[in-house]
Amino acid sequence: xxxxxxxxxxxxxxxxxxxxxxxxxxxxxxxxxxxxxxxxxxxxxxxxxxxxxxxxxxxxxxxxxxxxxxxxxxxxxxxxxxxxxxxxxxxxxxxxxxxxxxxxxxxxxxxxxxxxxxxxxxxxxxxxxxxxxxxxxxxxxxxxxxxxxxxxxxxxxxxxxxxxxxxxxxxxxxxxxxxxxxxxxxxxxxxxxxxxxxxxxxxxxxxxxxxxxxxxxxxxxxxxxxxxxxxxxxxxxxxxxxxxxxxxxxxxxxxxxxxxxxxxxxxxxxxxxxxxxxxxxxxxxxxxxxxxxxxxxxxxxxxxxxxxxxxxxxxxxxxxxxxxxxxxxxxxxxxxxxxxxxxxxxxxxxxxxxxxxxxxxxxxxxxxxxxxxxxxxxxxxxxxxxxxxxxxxxxxxxxxxxxxxxxxxxxxxxxxxxxxxxxxxxxxxxxxxxxxxxxxxxxxxxxxxxxxxxxxxxxxxxxxxxxxxxxxxxxxxxxxxxxxxxxxxxxxxxxxxxxxxxxxxxxxxxxxxxxxxxxxxxxxxxxxxxxxxxxxxxxxxxxxxxxxxxxxxxxxxxxxxxxxxxxxxxxxxxxxxxxxxxxx
Amino acid sequence: xxxxxxxxxxxxxxxxxxxxxxxxxxxxxxxxxxxxxxxxxxxxxxxxxxxxxxxxxxxxxxxxxxxxxxxxxxxxxxxxxxxxxxxxxxxxxxxxxxxxxxxxxxxxxxxxxxxxxxxxxxxxxxxxxx
Numbered sequence: 001x002x003x004x005x006x007x008x009x010x011x012x013x014x015x016x017x018x019x020x021x022x023x024x025x026x027x028x029x030x031x032x033x034x035x036x037x038x039x040x041x042x043x044x045x046x047x048x049x050x051x052x053x054x055x056x057x058x059x060x061x062x063x064x065x066x067x068x069x070x071x072x073x074x075x076x077x078x079x080x081x082x083x084x085x086x087x088x089x090x091x092x093x094x095x096x097x098x099x100x101x102x103x104x105x106x107x108x109x110x111x112x113x114x115x116x117x118x119x120x121x122x123x124x125x126x127x128x129x130x131x132x133x134x135x136x137x138x139x140x141x142x143x144x145x146x147x148x149x150x151x152x153x154x155x156x157x158x159x160x161x162x163x164x165x166x167x168x169x170x171x172x173x174x175x176x177x178x179x180x181x182x183x184x185x186x187x188x189x190x191x192x193x194x195x196x197x198x199x200x201x202x203x204x205x206x207x208x209x210x211x212x213x214x215x216x217x218x219x220x221x222x223x224x225x226x227x228x229x230x231x232x233x234x235x236x237x238x239x240x241x242x243x244x245x246x247x248x249x250x251x252x253x254x255x256x257x258x259x260x261x262x263x264x265x266x267x268x269x270x271x272x273x274x275x276x277x278x279x280x281x282x283x284x285x286x287x288x289x290x291x292x293x294x295x296x297x298x299x300x301x302x303x304x305x306x307x308x309x310x311x312x313x314x315x316x317x318x319x320x321x322x323x324x325x326x327x328x329x330x331x332x333x334x335x336x337x338x339x340x341x342x343x344x345x346x347x348x349x350x351x352x353x354x355x356x357x358x359x360x361x362x363x364x365x366x367x368x369x370x371x372x373x374x375x376x377x378x379x380x381x382x383x384x385x386x387x388x389x390x391x392x393x394x395x396x397x398x399x400x401x402x403x404x405x406x407x408x409x410x411x412x413x414x415x416x417x418x419x420x421x422x423x424x425x426x427x428x429x430x431x432x433x434x435x436x437x438x439x440x441x442x443x444x445x446x447x448x449x450x451x452x453x454x455x456x457x458x459x460x461x462x463x464x465x466x467x468x469x470x471x472x473x474x475x476x477x478x479x480x481x482x483x484x485x486x487x488x489x490x491x492x493x494x495x496x497x498x499x500x501x502x503x504x505x506x507x508x509x510x511x512x513x514x515x516x517x518x519x520x521x522x523x524x525x526x527x528x529x530x531x532x533x534x535x536x537x538x539x540x541x542x543x544x545x546x547x548x549x550x551x552x553x554x555x556x557x558x559x560x561x562x563x564x565x566x567x568x569x570x571x572x573x574x575x576x577x578x579x580x581x582x583x584x
Numbered sequence: 585x586x587x588x589x590x591x592x593x594x595x596x597x598x599x600x601x602x603x604x605x606x607x608x609x610x611x612x613x614x615x616x617x618x619x620x621x622x623x624x625x626x627x628x629x630x631x632x633x634x635x636x637x638x639x640x641x642x643x644x645x646x647x648x649x650x651x652x653x654x655x656x657x658x659x660x661x662x663x664x665x666x667x668x669x670x671x672x673x674x675x676x677x678x679x680x681x682x683x684x685x686x687x688x689x690x691x692x693x694x695x696x697x698x699x700x701x702x703x704x705x706x707x708x709x710x711x712x713x714x
Contacts, residue, residue, distance in 0.1 A: 205614025287703030
């Protein structure tokens with residue numbers, strides 16, 4: 001069946017592993033992935049816990065699509081309370097781990113407590129072992145994965161690097177070297193539990209009724225609806241194609257968001273990536289293969305993705321592709337989230353150039369730039385300060401007005417002054433500044449909707465947040481621009497019950513409200529849905545966005561409208577009526 | 585004779601071929617039951633892409649002591665009633681794509697489900713030099 005109906009629960013404090021049925025009531029209301037992992041965390045975590053304590057839980061959650069032939073269904077949700085923000089945190093990681101976990105016989109793994117010494121988990125079907133990881137501790141994620149593959153054979157691994165071991169708020173989890181559950185310090189949650197890696201091998205399968213007919217239907221959908229012009233940009237270019245779009249619309253973050261265009265953008269755009277492309281790579285069950293396997297000089301990686309090109313490239317004043325690729329590799333190996341790392345380095349560069357504090361690094365300084373990932377991940381030299389992330393650096397050194405973060409999470413690669421709905425998306429995303437909860441830049445800066453008005457933006461962002469929550473719960477990758485109707489059609493076939501587009505929209509709304517409720521319980525409200533002061537008070541001066549800002553009153557207007565449409569009060573708290581309507 | 589062929593330079597490592605094969609021939613989505621093996625992983629010395637498919641070399645037909653695998657009209661045919669589970673075919677298959685099951689074996693029947701699903705034409709059905 002689409003659900004295995006089994007959850008593996010591992011308590012690292014006492015080493016006990018148990019399995020239990022999946023909560024089917026919750027699965028009906030939240031599907032899986034993002035939604036279901038948030039539900040488990042909401043029910044099981046006490047309010048106010050320290051995210052880096054044994055009280056936090058790390059959940060690996062698949063969805064009903066996982067392991068099937070449905071296109072773009074290879075992702076895994078990983079969730080916990082965020083060490084970076086204190087909010088709910090769910091990340092999405094591609095590759096092949098999610099289906100492997102399901103083939104091993106589990107919908108989800110819930111990891112509790114804290115091991116007394118470094119360990120890794122080896123899961124093969126019903127065999128679950130906690131093994132000593134003393135020899136892996138201190139190693140990068142790449143070496144860790146290689147060693148575990150050599151030791152265990154054909155396995156898929158989630159691993160942390162030095163950043164996770166050292167509990168950085170920007171530490172990510174890595175798989176297959178170049179896939180990341182990137183944001184909010186999810187890698188530090190693993191590190192805090194002394195958990196270096198999780199390797200899985202699954203020898204079972206997923207059985208569904210009438211599998212041949214289902215496969216034939218899905219093959220038609222794959223050909224006619226997935227592999228279309230709307231989605232094949234992923235194969236032809238991948239995310240680097242966004243560099244030119246952002247440059248031409250003036251939203252390419254440059255020198256810590258001081259500008260929205262970068263003179264050297266041609267050195268870091270899709271053409272530049274294609275010039276060193278060796279092969280295309282896909283996640284499990286994905287025909288779109290967005291990933292670019294590149295080689296330049298001695299360095300090979302899958303990447304760099306747009307976010308890395310923007311935040312670690314133009315935003316650091318770096319127009320040197322070879323340096324960018326090496327920086328990307330260092331971040332991947334040490335397990336630093338490139339969005340947060342790029343922002344943090346750029347912030348240190350601006351603080352240095354403005355004479356506020358000398359970190360010994362300036363925009364475009366390739367030599368020192370390449371030292372940063374290792375120094376940050378190991379908290380050495382200036383890295384000890386940069387490891388704090390932008391928000392805490394600003395609290396310590398100043399520069400609060402140009403600290404580019406929301407709720408403590410650094411901002412992705414779309415300048416909100418040239419895409420106002422993007423600003424609202426950052427302000428209201430459940431885990432802090434995030435471009436995946438909603439990506440209105442696609443229809444605003446890159447589309448036909450006026451980017452410089454508040455009108456209609458709240459409705460736009462809400463619609464996107466709700467549909468993306470469904471996608472990340474089923475789990476579909478967001479690179480298939482699938483309609484809610486088609487999601488309903490496929491889920492109806494798979495789950496053998498009628499699922500309507502309207503029901504999915506309600507599920508999406510419910511997920512966003514539950515995430516908000518989790519954050520509300522932690523003390524978050526309107527005061528936390530801010531944008532950096534720079535966005536309101538400084539006008540951009542170049543390109544399409546020259547003369548543009550996002551005035552505070554316009555932002556506040558969008559935010560109030562957003563709360564109103566969500567059925568929340570003026571302070572951003574969920575009303576009793578809304579809770580009742582959504583069965584929260 | 586026509587048979588499956590693999591073109592490594594086009595493979596993206598999505599495993600849709602494994603799923604299509606196991607769904608068609610085993611009734612479940614289980615990559616380890618697929619009658620082909622496509623590998624696309626990052627090793628220490630870089631990306632390794634390798635394809636193992638049945639090219640109708642007919643070694644299995646030759647080695648089976650019970651004639652439980654026969655070739656007919658360019659397709660392998662497995663006759664379970666004759667199989668004694670000796671495992672010789674599994675061990676000697678040059679591309680190592682015969683699935684060893686609790687009872688009997690799974691041989692590629694050139695159904696082309698894998699090639700029909702392959703999004704990049706890395707798997708094709710074409711003339712092989714046999």
